[in-house]
Amino acid sequence: CQVFFPLKPEWAKKQIIMHAEQQYENGVVRHWWHHGTDIGPVTNHSDDLLWLAFITIHYLEETVDFEFLNTKVPFLPDPKTGKVKTATLYQHCMAAIEKVLSRFSKRGLPLIGEGDWNDGMSHVGPLWKGESVWLGHYLYGILNKFAPICERQKEKTRAARYMTRAKAVKAAVNLYGLDGKWYKRATRNNGQTLGSKTEKEGKIFRNAQTWAVIQGTATPERAKQAMAACEKYLFREYGPLLFTPAYSETDATIGYLSRYAAGIRKNGGLYTHAGTWAVQAVALMGEGDKAYKV
Numbered sequence: 060c061q062v063f064f065p066l067k068p069e070w071a072k073k074q075i076i077m078h079a080e081q082q083y084e085n086g087v088v089r090h091w092w093h094h095g096t097d098i099g100p101v102t103n104h105s106d107d108l109l110w111l112a113f114i115t116i117h118y119l120e121e122t123v124d125f126e127f128l129n130t131k132v133p134f135l136p137d138p139k140t141g142k143v144k145t146a147t148l149y150q151h152c153m154a155a156i157e158k159v160l161s162r163f164s165k166r167g168l169p170l171i172g173e174g175d176w177n178d179g180m181s182h183v184g185p186l187w188k189g190e191s192v193w194l195g196h197y198l199y200g201i202l203n204k205f206a207p208i209c210e211r212q213k214e215k216t217r218a219a220r221y222m223t224r225a226k227a228v229k230a231a232v233n234l235y236g237l238d239g240k241w242y243k244r245a246t247r248n249n250g251q252t253l254g255s256k257t258e259k260e261g262k263i264f265r266n267a268q269t270w271a272v273i274q275g276t277a278t279p280e281r282a283k284q285a286m287a288a289c290e291k292y293l294f295r296e297y298g299p300l301l302f303t304p305a306y307s308e309t310d311a312t313i314g315y316l317s318r319y320a321a322g323i324r325k326n327g328g329l330y331t332h333a334g335t336w337a338v339q340a341v342a343l344m345g346e347g348d349k350a351y352k353v
Contacts, residue, residue, distance in 0.1 A: 060114050064121040078111050079132040079151045086158030103172040108155040115152055116204045167231035169194040171245055179316025179325045188248040192236035193267045199228045200274030229276050241288040242267040247312045264302040265293050269340035298329040299337040
């Protein structure tokens with residue numbers, strides 16, 4: 060969707076509306092869907108509902124088309140009554156953000172549920188006990204950038220609450236999410252970590268480092284350390300690994316991620332989608348030549 064911004068922003072608008080139409084009034088969305096078929100599963104993933112807000116933020120930054128927030132978009136039919144309610148795009152974004160804000164651990168970190176961006180982490184937190192450090196980075200940036208939008212929409216109370224929650228998320232990520240010189244990836248239902256040097260496999264995950272830079276949750280010094288760890292352990296000849304070492308055995312506390320062959324796809328492979336975020340993070344560190352190399 061973002062590739063349309065500089066050339067065909069009207070195409071991006073259509074795509075954003077199409078995504079908003081896959082949302083229920085409570086903020087939950089279809090995890091995957093096929094446009095025009097009315098087919099798509101509803102899951103307990105913790106990130107899918109937030110991408111609507113994320114892409115809307117970037118659309119507004121690119122176009123300054125704030126009137127777009129007032130576009131009326133229908134929710135999916137109520138599962139019990141079948142009734143269809145309509146709300147503005149802004150209200151759709153609020154529904155998603157508020158749902159995620161209701162799913163937090165006692166330590167102040169967002170819960171991972173059946174997975175976040177890496178949906179292969181399907182058994183990390185299905186009991187709503189596991190935490191996602193990456194989602195903390197991701198959510199912090201969304202709250203930080205949506206608060207001014209709330210102000211513009213004359214919702215000063217909500218804007219202030221989002222800034223307060225953003226600060227709390229950032230503090231929790233840096234208090235509980237750090238593992239020496241890099242950020243942990245998640246904690247499981249049983250409290251065991253992913254992305255820690257104490258683990259035999261899955262010691263360091265790239266998304267937990269790159270998004271600390273992209274969303275600004277890391278201090279300048281921690282950003283340098285996290286990206287240095289990426290360069291040392293993850294940046295390889297053919298691209299940046301998603302994490303390392305890959306899982307060599309099926310692990311019931313992780314999910315189907317560990318059922319891929321080691322080094323394939325989301326099990327520590329070269330995953331292009333996330334690889335672009337590595338390029339972005341290195342560029343944001345002011346290292347253009349290195350970003351080109353990555």
